[in-house]
Amino acid sequence: xxxxxxxxxxxxxxxxxxxxxxxxxxxxxxxxxxxxxxxxxxxxxxxxxxxxxxxxxxxxxxxxxxxxxxxxxxxxxxxxxxxxxxxxxxxxxxxxxxxxxxxxxxxxxxxxxxxxxxxxxxxxxxxxxxxxxxxxxxxxxxxxxxxxxxxxxxxxxxxxxxxxxxxxxxxxxxxxxxxxxxxxxxxxxxxxxxxx
Numbered sequence: 001x002x003x004x005x006x007x008x009x010x011x012x013x014x015x016x017x018x019x020x021x022x023x024x025x026x027x028x029x030x031x032x033x034x035x036x037x038x039x040x041x042x043x044x045x046x047x048x049x050x051x052x053x054x055x056x057x058x059x060x061x062x063x064x065x066x067x068x069x070x071x072x073x074x075x076x077x078x079x080x081x082x083x084x085x086x087x088x089x090x091x092x093x094x095x096x097x098x099x100x101x102x103x104x105x106x107x108x109x110x111x112x113x114x115x116x117x118x119x120x121x122x123x124x125x126x127x128x129x130x131x132x133x134x135x136x137x138x139x140x141x142x143x144x145x146x147x148x149x150x151x152x153x154x155x156x157x158x159x160x161x162x163x164x165x166x167x168x169x170x171x172x173x174x175x176x177x178x179x180x181x182x183x184x185x186x187x188x189x190x191x192x193x194x195x196x
Contacts, residue, residue: 009035017049027134028067028086052110055085057098064091064098068107071118072141072167079119081141081167089130092137096126099139141167 013023013035020028022044026036029047036044053068066087074081083099085092098105099120108115124139125148142148144167153163168178 006035024134027131028069031129031131031136033132049111053107054110055083055095055105055107057095057102057105059094059098064094066091066095066137069136070138071107073118074121078117079121081121082124082144082169083139084137085139086134086136088133089128089135092128092135093126096124096137096139099124140169143167144169 013026014021017025023033025047026040026044027033029044030036030040053071054065055068056063056065058064066085068083069086070082070084071080072082073079080099085095087095100122102120104117104119106115106117121141123142125142125145126137126139128135128137130136143152143164149164149166156163166182168182
């Protein structure tokens with residue numbers, strides 16, 4: 001189902017919700033510059049009027065901020081394992097750097113003004129895509145990447161500590177399959193160690 005026409009989108013895409021146009025919100029929500037179908041448009045309006053969150057750092061008299069697209073928290077609901085943000089290229093890269101030099105940061109709900117302080121675990125890998133003027137940055141948890149997880153396990157083995165928890169992320173709905181594969185590999189690895 002599509003909007004009535006491209007012309008309708010051309011007329012309304014510059015309408016502001018807060019400080020951002022519908023077109024900007026569409027790009028933040030969908031990652032696309034095209035005009036949305038009806039379902040996407042409804043999702044954009046719901047996103048724009050309910051749960052826009054902003055990550056903000058004050059650094060050397062400058063305010064750096066970006067929109068929070070996704071937040072992955074540890075069991076304590078305070079420590080950030082992963083984060084997806086959208087903003088300017090310089091803000092997103094600066095925020096990534098600050099996630100290593102700061103202990104805490106604030107995320108604020110754009111509409112309610114409610115703020116919450118979170119802690120960084122200083123263990124991220126940056127992945128970014130740039131669409132026009134918006135940078136989409138995903139700070140992946142290091143322990144979700146095979147190489148980083150294996151290195152952490154080798155370090156734990158060398159220091160006679162238990163292995164860290166593995167973080168499993170999937171772009172599709174096959175998270176159970178990925179978790180099963182990980183468990184099977186761990187069991188096989190344990191068997192090999194006992195036999196060797």
